Amino acid sequence: MNAEIIAVGSELLLGQIVNTNARFLSQQLAVLGINVYYHTVVGDNPDRLKSAIEIAEQRSNLIIFTGGLGPTKDDLTKETIARHIGKNLVMDQTALESIEHYFKKTNRIMTENNRKQALVLEGSKILPNDHGMAPGMVVEGDGIIYMLLPGPPKEMEPMFSQYGANAISLQYDAKEKIVSRVLRFFGIGEAALETEIIDLIDNQSNPTIAPLAGDSEVTLRLTAKHIDPDSANTMLDEVEKAINKRVGKFFYGYDNTSLMKELTKCLKNKNLTLAAAESLTGGLFQEELTGIPGASSVLKGGVVCYSPEVKQQVLGVKQETIEKYGVVSEQCAIELAENAAGLISTDIGISFTGVAGPDELEGKPVGTVYIGIAIKGRPTIVEKLNLGGTRAANRIRSVKFGCYFLLRYLKESQNAN
């Protein structure tokens, strides 16, 4: 089965929004083992949409549309498809009730054009919209499956995951199942990682191994095909084992995890509390950590010590430390980490001090960063980084390295015990 994704919306052609729907659906279809050969974006214009449909029908047998199911006059996806494939639009009572319910719940007044959203293609399977008004639908005609989904990602994504994928699977009885797994690495570059495992990448086509770099991390996507999903998983286990035999020390987690999520999990398991002293990162470490629900059992709080005075007055860094070594120094990082843990009464203190840029500081180049880690009853350690990137990148990478070092330190102590 070959799929094509057609996004309908002039706002995409004006560059007002980016087509994240195509990415989401492509990922989902890859998991289902369906090839996606084209993405198309077309505006709110019935003639150009019709022409895009005709082209798609020549080369694809699953056409997924996103957008143009709204209540206003420029929403015309289902009207255009109905005319094109010769089906009527009929009122769907369940969808209508759901829209009426939505208006009651949000205390808003329903207008006549909202009823238009409950019109569906005759004979289509309805995909309920749990996060909005326009229902989705699937219909077959002349061997081609047409799937219509709403444009807003917060409606489209759960609709596809909950109902759309299943509707396709029913129509498309794949013999081979596709199973994917993402391995996440930190502390090694893409080229270096690829060099270590290039023979594994080159010498096998099932599972495939696809490296991707991004956000200072590298991931490997392993994909296996097999009639039996359990066997596909076993194939992935084997190739993962072979990869981690070589580069396992840089591996930190699977799929959608992050260094911060892994750190939070580790601290929770060990029942440890954390305080942070942030200079160059300006609060980013704590902001990311508190972005994870349940962070309150781990992070008690911290200080954003952006100016030297706050380092001294609030966090008790000694005057002589700053005079002798500067605020960008190992010594300052140690005092910040230890005193943050002391001030806030936590098991662990972590500190970030350095030169984010764009200008150098104390004669130290942009990207010089010291990360201090103080754990109760153990020697305080400091790691020095030379990042040399942009201001924003240096802050993001400092936080990632902070998570990475603390995680490693906690795991090393575990292994030592």
Next chain:
Amino acid sequence: MNAEIIAVGSELLLGQIVNTNARFLSQQLAVLGINVYYHTVVGDNPDRLKSAIEIAEQRSNLIIFTGGLGPTKDDLTKETIARHIGKNLVMDQTALESIEHYFKKTNRIMTENNRKQALVLEGSKILPNDHGMAPGMVVEGDGIIYMLLPGPPKEMEPMFSQYGANAISLQYDAKEKIVSRVLRFFGIGEAALETEIIDLIDNQSNPTIAPLAGDSEVTLRLTAKHIDPDSANTMLDEVEKAINKRVGKFFYGYDNTSLMKELTKCLKNKNLTLAAAESLTGGLFQEELTGIPGASSVLKGGVVCYSPEVKQQVLGVKQETIEKYGVVSEQCAIELAENAAGLISTDIGISFTGVAGPDELEGKPVGTVYIGIAIKGRPTIVEKLNLGGTRAANRIRSVKFGCYFLLRYLKESQNAN
């Protein structure tokens, strides 16, 4: 002139990356007054790419390609186009020297396949790559302009801005210049804003007024066409004046500014320093502020007081305040703001305390937020919000409201003086 953007790359069809290049180019072409009617994404496959080119030639006279100019075997955009339009690929000496220079500068060894990147379409105009190796190129054939750009946004975007836009303008002699201006509003919804100015939107086509909502803000893009750019700007001035006569109290800035940038500018101008006490926002306010270069003259620092103990021990919130009113209260917000300014010795203290979610707290619903603003010598004010969104949205909106309230308070005092 009608344009089509063709992105070449299987990673897009696998959903590994999102096509931000199409958005960037669409925005740029809109400014040039060029209609974009289609975006297409096609994989690293010469037959399917050729077919996409043939379709584009039927409906567009400017075809912009992104991607597939790299050194490896699966990079085949220029090879496919060369064959299709019957042009040779020739070595471009300047591009070759630039590639050699790039390798010298980054201390890496140049391999034979890197030379392939210096091959260009015979007779094309070369677009230099200031941030990578593959040059871009523009060539005309049978009344169609073909522009080839590299895939990585950090190479493609500056190349287009610096050289590509100009190359198109030379081929396409637009009589009318297009001038755009974005007005940014906060504190009013898209529907409410549109209602206030619907007659202005409906009754004029030059300038056009296009509302867009996003990130709790609303923007209006004003676009005027005129032979003389100065006259176009005067037309924009007039419509801006008419709009702000009605909704000016929600207007806060132009184009790419943000509430945080406006706040930083305002504090700098008034020579005021700031400290923050952040509970539900977990450091986001300070992180955003310190993301702006030069923030150090404004923000001295602050405390992330995620736990009640930190509120009491570090920021001196009274035990009885927490017992009587709770941490999510007006009283707590006042003490946090005043004590943050006191602890860090700044002119202004701002505090954020509330219920980010997903669970309620102290019997207060998700989205209840108190923002305290303490300015030396003036009564401390507290603003209460009922946001009721997701955890992430509540944190982001709290920070925006904090900037907005503080900006307004600073401006009101200015007007009062």
